[in-house]
Amino acid sequence: FGIVLTGKSPSWMSASLNPLSESNLDGISTIPKNGMTPQKIDLSARFVAISVLADAAAAGTFATRELEESPYFQLLDSRDRAFTRLLVATVERRIGQIDNVLECCIEKPNRGKHVHFIRATLRTGVAQLLFLHTPPFAAIKETVQVLRMYPKKPPIPEPIIKFVNGVLRKLSRPADTESDGSSEMLGEKLLREKTSPQDNISPWLLDQWRDDWGEETTELICSEVMPSDNASMTARIDLSTKFSLAAATRMKDYTEEIMSLMESLGGDSILLPQFSIRVGSSLKGDVKLWPGYEEGAWWVQDSSSTLPALVLSSAIRDKYPQSDLSELHVVDMCSAPGGKASQLLSVGFGHVTAIEANTRRSRILNENLKRLGLLEKCQVVVDEGQNWVPSRLVHGVLVDVPCSATGTGARRPDVFRRDPDLKELIKIQRTLANHCADTILGKGGIMVYATCSLLREESEDQIRTLIERGNVETLPICPHEVPGFEDAIDEHGWLRVLPGVLEGDLCSTDGFFVARLVRK
Numbered sequence: 001f002g003i004v005l006t007g008k009s010p011s012w013m014s015a016s017l018n019p020l021s022e023s024n025l026d027g028i029s030t031i032p033k034n035g036m037t038p039q040k041i042d043l044s045a046r047f048v049a050i051s052v053l054a055d056a057a058a059a060g061t062f063a064t065r066e067l068e069e070s071p072y073f074q075l076l077d078s079r080d081r082a083f084t085r086l087l088v089a090t091v092e093r094r095i096g097q098i099d100n101v102l103e104c105c106i107e108k109p110n111r112g113k114h115v116h117f118i119r120a121t122l123r124t125g126v127a128q129l130l131f132l133h134t135p136p137f138a139a140i141k142e143t144v145q146v147l148r149m150y151p152k153k154p155p156i157p158e159p160i161i162k163f164v165n166g167v168l169r170k171l172s173r174p175a176d177t178e179s180d181g182s183s184e185m186l187g188e189k190l191l192r193e194k195t196s197p198q199d200n201i202s203p204w205l206l207d208q209w210r211d212d213w214g215e216e217t218t219e220l221i222c223s224e225v226m227p228s229d230n231a232s233m234t235a236r237i238d239l240s241t242k243f244s245l246a247a248a249t250r251m252k253d254y255t256e257e258i259m260s261l262m263e264s265l266g267g268d269s270i271l272l273p274q275f276s277i278r279v280g281s282s283l284k285g286d287v288k289l290w291p292g293y294e295e296g297a298w299w300v301q302d303s304s305s306t307l308p309a310l311v312l313s314s315a316i317r318d319k320y321p322q323s324d325l326s327e328l329h330v331v332d333m334c335s336a337p338g339g340k341a342s343q344l345l346s347v348g349f350g351h352v353t354a355i356e357a358n359t360r361r362s363r364i365l366n367e368n369l370k371r372l373g374l375l376e377k378c379q380v381v382v383d384e385g386q387n388w389v390p391s392r393l394v395h396g397v398l399v400d401v402p403c404s405a406t407g408t409g410a411r412r413p414d415v416f417r418r419d420p421d422l423k424e425l426i427k428i429q430r431t432l433a434n435h436c437a438d439t440i441l442g443k444g445g446i447m448v449y450a451t452c453s454l455l456r457e458e459s460e461d462q463i464r465t466l467i468e469r470g471n472v473e474t475l476p477i478c479p480h481e482v483p484g485f486e487d488a489i490d491e492h493g494w495l496r497v498l499p500g501v502l503e504g505d506l507c508s509t510d511g512f513f514v515a516r517l518v519r520k
């Protein structure tokens, strides 16, 4: 795929060069304007990965977040997209170890104009050599070639290109030859001797985990979310169906419907204990192209993320046994992209108010509910939750507060490198939780507070403070309500899911916290 860019020092990401616009596609064959020499860009997966990594590093953001929005990424075919995603995710997941290996063999790091692009190229090269096990010849040649495609002026000088080539070649050479003739690459030896998977997690976060959960459990969490071998990072995708919550709360036996959906998703998908489906490796690529997506048969939702709606629904059914769920009003506070709202709607609540502060995310929420055929019964409110007051107090509230998202790091490695404004997050979490308990929930109503955080400060500590205010108390979660997660119930009757701690298939699930309360 060759694109000819014309003009002065173009920022390859700039809106004026949006490659999706007709004029730029025409530009592939246009004669250079302003007498500038056209630059030919080989739009390969490696080029896109390196460019997005370099731009993200320059902007202080994360490439895994920016990638899908990149106009050049959208021009790649689906195979190249998958490889680009893999390259970017591997670099960002392993960035601490990659940089430590590079530090061992670069005496004077480049600090010039091209610093971000060069660093991104080196990191992408090392990621392929040491974590993706790409044959060294291809990994080095194709990666170094990207430096010659640098899309801005001035081009990267040839001596620098040779230097990058030299570093990657050095790392790929045998370190020592064993007596049996086998040898490991220098890069592999450095990786083994000088780095540890924990180098990829911010030290403040590791310290906090040690304080919160102790050394042994922190080791378990780390080995699950950052295994020493990249090969064990299998892509785990769990789906919820419209039948899952009703089946898990034993409202109706939907086994047949769920099994038939599983079959359509490939013979290697498995049923999780709370009726999520974990898809097998036979399903690849864009989830939007998988069977049943268009028809709204399922949505992507991690199995631990299904727990808040599960324990809310089961308590409301116990509390109001005579009522039809369609008569009850529940609020889904902090709703986008709508996984939990979809569960509540699919189980039959007749009146669900979904509140979301972020306009862009509320559009995604709307689209998701529409695709699933659930929008009709849902009132979507785009506002800060603390401003919303119901005309009548409601029967249930699920408040899934914004948080550090540290429980989702196995899938979104950037959360382990971010430095979130915890003070601000804790403040908004408290404001939202207090507002739900004081102003939204009726007497005897059920409230569920949830975070996908691995920090007590955002979870257990918040619930303690909320209970101390006096108008809510814990309604303990019982083992029979949370199939597969029984061992995650703590001494208070709250659910604390830590990656790597549960047995079997649920061992790899996201970290989550769920507390259920009742309004006094």
Ligand SMILES: C[S@@+](CC[C@H](N)C(=O)[O-])C[C@H]1O[C@@H](n2cnc3c(N)ncnc32)[C@H](O)[C@@H]1O
Residues within 6 Å of the ligand: 333, 334, 335, 336, 337, 338, 339, 340, 341, 355, 356, 357, 358, 361, 383, 384, 385, 386, 400, 401, 402, 403, 428, 432
């Ligand atoms: C953890 S996510 C929610 C996930 C969602 N419950 C689901 O299951 O798909 C938190 C959401 O809260 C939203 N948010 C942040 N502050 C908010 C506020 N003050 N009021 C309402 N929503 C807020 C964020 O935009 C984000 O979409």
